[in-house]
Amino acid sequence: MKAHFPEEFMAASMALDVAHTDKLAAFAKEVKAMGIPLLAPDINRSHANFTVERLEDGRLAIRYALAAIKGVGEKAMEAVVAAREKGGPFRSLSDFAHRVDPQLLNRRQIEQLAAAGAFDSLEPDRARVHAGAEAIMRLAQESAEARARGQSSLFGEEAGALAALRLPQVDPWSKRERLQQEQAAVGFYLSEHPLGAYAQALARFRVRSSAVLADPDAGLVEGQVIKLAGIIEGYNERRARQSGDRFGVLRLSDTDGGFELLVFREQLEVARLLVEKNVPILVEAELRRRNGDDEWRLQARSLTDLDDALARLGMRFKLRVVAPEAAEALARSLAQARDGRGVIEVVVPVDAEHEAVVELGRQFAVSPLLAGELARLPGVTAVWEA
Known part of the structure; x- marks a missing residue:
């Protein structure tokens, strides 16, 4: 069946493990390798379990299950889908509420759905929906009470006496925050991995993918030092049985998978600081093998904040600015990034056909992290590496 109906087979396999995040992460990686699109959870498209969906170009894809989001519950998601099928797609968050x-939903479930991106088709600002979970539940309760009193219109909608939903005004999540929240809700990075934004920069450092660790043709040899980069997934410390010395085990992930790094002596304090900062890490690791063990053991030679390393590299970024109000916010952001060798250039429209490029300086701590923050500013429409 897998050979002839791969999408249906993989969707059914994932459905069997809808409550097991670690297995779903492995399935998601396999689906990606098979070239099958894995679509994000969507309150108007997803079912409680995994389903196969046909795209506009005719290809088949797998739609992520609502019940696979951590902490939402299968029965509650079945009830949400039933409400959608009874009254049609939800037109807004107010309509949803x-x-x-x-009685079947709570604030935490709404927050998890928002963090996973399930409400993106109704409100793309996940931070606002997450912060507004209490307001959504309050409106849902008011609507239920109105229905119980029989206060509904001829069309089945609540009377105008019910207040409209007002989401709180909060700062939108940065791209990194958005992905971290998504990872916490889904159990792994579903839409993209945070290191994806660093692809060009990692090539400059000649960083290798973790996939080489399992590749017998990669030409790796014991004692070799390689460069890797990763997002922190976990950290703990232990004591060696014989010496009693403390050492750390740092669990990292990149776009191709996860790996563990052993941290000894002088690198221990560095590891603790990086874990506390929760930043992407640039690693120099020595390859080791135990007798009879086919898997590589990685021992840290050096650990560095990846964004700090890039700030010293001297990258160049351009920003397209189309509104005057961007100037003040841009100045504030760049004032906090004046400790590097990077170049920032601003592209502004002169008229309908011409643009001007203005260099703001060559002393900025430029990195994909800063680029992501600048892209969120009002009036900035694009940020790219030049």
């Missing part, structure tokens, strides 16, 4: 049963 009016139609769902507040």
Whole structure:
């Protein structure tokens, strides 16, 4: 069946393990390798379990299950889908709140759905939906009470006496925050891995993918030192049985998978600081093998904040600015990034056909992290490495 109906087979396999995040992460990686699109959870498209969906170009894809989001519950998601099928797709967050049963949902479930991106088709600002979970539940409760009193219109909608949903005004999540929240809700990085934004920069450092660790044709030899980069997934410390010396085990991931790094002596304090900062890490690791063990053991030679390393590299970024209000916010952001060798250039429209390029300086701590922050500023429409 897998050979002839791969999408259906993989969707059914994932459905069997809908509550097991570690297995779903492995399935997601396999689906990606098979070239099958894995679509994000969507309150208007997803079902409680995994389903196969046909795309506009005719290809088949797997739609992520609502019940696979951590902490939401299968019965609650079945009830949400039932409400959608009864009354049609949810037209807005207010419509969602009016139609769902507040006895089957709670604030935490709404927050998890928002963090996973399930409400993106209704409100793309995940931070606002997450912060507004209490307001959504309050409106759902008010709607349920109105229905119980029989206060509904001829069309089944609540009377105008019910207040409209007002989401709180909060700062949108940065790209890194968005992905971290998504990873916490789903159990792994579903839409993209945070290191994806660093691809060009990592090539400059000649960083290798973790995939080489399992590649017998990669030409790796014991004692070789290689460069890797990763997002921190976990860290703990232990004591060696014989010496009693303390050492750390740092669990990292990149776009191709995960790996563990052993941290000894002088690198221990560096590891602790980096874990506390929760930043992407640039690693120089020595390859070791135990007798009879086919897997590589990685021992840290050096650990560096990846963004700090890039700030010293002297990258060049361009920003397209189309509104005057961007100037003040841009100045504030760049004032906090004046400790590097990077170049920032601003592209501004002169008229309908011409643009001007203005160099702001050559002393900025430029990195993909800063680029992501600048891209969020009002009036900035694009940021790219020059």
